[in-house]
Amino acid sequence: MASATTTKKSTAKKSAKASATKSSARSETGERLRKAAQAEIAERLERLEKDEATGDTASGTTKGAGTDSATTSAATDTAPAKPKAKAAKPAKSKRVSALDAAAIVVRTSKDPMRPSEMVVAMKAQGLWSSPTGKTPGATLYAAIIREIAKKGDASRFRKAERGRFTTNARKGA
Numbered sequence: 001m002a003s004a005t006t007t008k009k010s011t012a013k014k015s016a017k018a019s020a021t022k023s024s025a026r027s028e029t030g031e032r033l034r035k036a037a038q039a040e041i042a043e044r045l046e047r048l049e050k051d052e053a054t055g056d057t058a059s060g061t062t063k064g065a066g067t068d069s070a071t072t073s074a075a076t077d078t079a080p081a082k083p084k085a086k087a088a089k090p091a092k093s094k095r096v097s098a099l100d101a102a103a104i105v106v107r108t109s110k111d112p113m114r115p116s117e118m119v120v121a122m123k124a125q126g127l128w129s130s131p132t133g134k135t136p137g138a139t140l141y142a143a144i145i146r147e148i149a150k151k152g153d154a155s156r157f158r159k160a161e162r163g164r165f166t167t168n169a170r171k172g173a
Contacts, residue, residue: 098136099143101128103156107167112160115141 096104101122106113113121116137122128130136144165148155153168160166 096128098122098128098130098140099147099156102140102144103167106157106165107169112164112166114163115144115165118165 098119102115102118104127105118105121105125109121114137119130119136119140133139141163144157148157148159155168157165158168
């Protein structure tokens with residue numbers, strides 16, 4: 001019975017040492033984070049004071065960021081921020097998705113097509129080409145099946161026969 005008591009005491013001492021080590025590690029980490037936060041706050045305050053001294057209010061500081069809101073609002077009331085005109089970018093032609101390109105190709109074909117045939121036709125017409133895929137036909141097949149399952153009769157495709165698709169508009173074909 002005496003050995004069991006000493007074992008419990010030694011285990012308790014070990015766990016106390018381990019928790020003390022963990023506590024000191026946590027406090028060191030917490031202290032480091034607290035110091036970093038204080039340094040960042042001091043840096044922001046210095047920047048804010050510098051901006052107020054030069055009259056620059058558009059340096060990215062926000063209203064109420066550790067300063068008196070009356071001084072910040074007074075600075076912004078005297079010099080309203082003017083929106084900068086952005087340079088007009090040339091309009092990019094939106095890239096056609098594989099599913100949209102497949103709908104165009106199937107619409108123009110007379111017969112039902114396999115997805116692999118659609119991929120070849122899309123590339124030949126310059127509508128779409130697979131960036132790096134090894135099996136774009138399988139990917140297109142899965143996308144077409146998903147659209148049919150999701151939209152039903154409103155889908156752009158319908159299954160004509162096994163592995164072949166046609167447009168949903170040609171139901172009598």
